[in-house]
Amino acid sequence: MDTGRSERAGRDEDPACAPEAEIAPGIVPEGDERRMQVRTYNFWAGLLDERSLPDIADLHPEQLPDFGPCSVLLDFGGGIEDPQIAWLGANLARECGAEGPIRRLAEVPAGSLLSRIADHYMQILASEAPIGFEADFVDRRGAPILYRGILLPFSRAGTRIDFVYGVISWKEGLPPPFDAGDAAHALDPVPAWTDGPLAAWADGPAGPGPSPAAAGLAERLASARDSAAAARGHQHRMEQALREAIGRAYDLSLAAEAAPGDFARLLRIAGIRPRPGPGPLVKLVFGDGTGRARSAEACAAIAHARRLGLAAGELPRHLAATPGGLAAVVREERRLQRAERRAQQAGGAARA
Incomplete structure (x- = not known):
């Protein structure tokens, strides 16, 4: 296995994984891209050998x-928080726009396709099965990108996941400059391909699958991390994306109550010590790179949603409808918490 960046940039490029000027804006050649993911999956399944x-x-x-130029290999030998990049295909490397070699996940430029793969790798560690994903985002140039990918687990000794091999294909939705309304309209017709373990393919062999609860938690985590990444990456949409990320983190917390063992396993995989409150969940979704102030805001908003008994999906709307938005909700929750602490202290003093 070659553990360096592809040296064949400009050669052996798979047209199915690179932007193509002749494709009409907003239209994804569904057959070609789907076939590439199936070919990748079939290749992986052929290596299982029982x-x-x-x-x-x-x-x-x-x-x-066929798909090496648009692939990446993550090596978790040094830990899962910042895995090494053991292989980076020429097309993905070029799309990143990096000036030098990318050796670790933390070095991946924000707003690149490779950063989108990074948003999903925890999902495959949790499910222990191949993961397919499809979405759109606005890249570092301001262009809307439609992408589809697959992540495949590999092992050194066959007992645990030591590597994740990812293959991604993409198309530019609309050439810049573009209008946000036009972009949304262009992205709407893309068929949904639900994130989740590939328990079976209509045109490929069946693969292993986790429990439905574990798969659901992993899917919610990937979705929340997508929103958290968007909140960091696009200044003009940051407030809306932050509300969405906190809302999805809250939804994940509700789902975790129904599957506490699976959620504890997610924390264990991420190396996060479980403790009371939403702190571990916020760290799981937003990562170590999030500042204390942002983490504290997310924790307060989630605690307030629990206080109000909001249902899944309701927190972003509540934050948007509250005068003052997230900041006002955080202030109110902190005020209520201070009042509760004073009441508890007063009660303790009276009993003494």
Whole structure:
């Protein structure tokens, strides 16, 4: 296995994984892209050989001109928070716009397609099965991008996931400059492909699948992390994206109540110590790079939603409808918490 960046930039490029000028804006060649994901999955399944996970020694991305140029290999040997990039295909490397080699996930430029793969890798560690995903986002140039990807687990000894191999294909939705309304209209017709483990393919072999509860939590986590990344990446949409991210984190907390064992496993995989309150969940969604102030705001908003008994999906609307928005909700929750602490202290003093 070649553990460096692809040296074949400009050659062996798969047209299915690179932007194509001749494709009409907003139209994704569904057949070509879907076939590439199926070919990737079939390749992975062919390496199983009656094992639960393929051996990483059998993977040679530099020998896969079909999808190697638009692939990345994450190595978790040094930990899961900032995995090493053992392979980066030429097309993905070019799309990142990086000036030098990218050796770790933390070095991936924000607003790149590679950062979108990073949003999903925790999902595959939680589900222990191949993960397919499809979405749109606005890249660092301000262009709307439609993308589809697949993440596949590999192992050194066959007992745990040590590597994740990702393949992604993409198309530019509309050439810049574009109008936000036009962009939304262009992205609407893209068929939904629900994030989640690929338990079975209509045109490929069946693969292993986790429990429905674990898969649901992993899917919610990936969705919340997508929103958290959007809140960091696009200044003009930051407030809306932050509301959405906090709302999805709250929805994840509700789902975790129904599957506490699976949620504890997610925390364990991420190396997060469980403790009372929404702190561990916020860290799981927003990551270590989020400042204390932002984390504290998210914790307060989630605590307030629990106080109000909001249902799943309601928190973003509540934050948007409240005069003063997120900041006002946070102030109110902190006021109520201070009042509760004073009441508790007064009660303790009276009993003494």
